[in-house]
Amino acid sequence: MAESGDRPSYSCGNCRNPLAFHSDLLSKAFKAKSGQAYMFSHVMNVVLGQKEDRQLITGKYTIAGIFCSNCRQELGWKYVRAFDPAQRYKEGNFIVEKLKLAKEY
Numbered sequence: 206m207a208e209s210g211d212r213p214s215y216s217c218g219n220c221r222n223p224l225a226f227h228s229d230l231l232s233k234a235f236k237a238k239s240g241q242a243y244m245f246s247h248v249m250n251v252v253l254g255q256k257e258d259r260q261l262i263t264g265k266y267t268i269a270g271i272f273c274s275n276c277r278q279e280l281g282w283k284y285v286r287a288f289d290p291a292q293r294y295k296e297g298n299f300i301v302e303k304l305k306l307a308k309e310y
């Protein structure tokens with residue numbers, strides 16, 4: 206497979222700091238303020254912001270903002286906890302706004 210190499214597929218659109226592998230991508234069907242967003246099971250080179258409870262379209266969550274560890278651009282958020290049991294599969298996953306990402310190949 207062409208995409209099974211060790212190089213990360215996604216990076217920060219601002220500074221090209223590597224953020225995630227293609228295999229970490231779970232879904233492209235998410236929405237954020239800026240439009241389309243991707244859900245990843247794991248991201249690297251990010252720093253977490255303060256946890257906060259937020260009401261989103263699909264329910265209430267505890268989330269933490271995620272920021273590029275290099276340029277500090279806000280990238281999206283991590284689902285820390287879902288109040289609705291039906292949304293628990295999102296816990297521990299990361300949402301990154303497509304607008305903030307660069308695709309490496």
Ligand SMILES: [Zn+2]
Pocket residue numbers: 217218219220221222273274275276277278
């Ligand atoms: Zn960056």
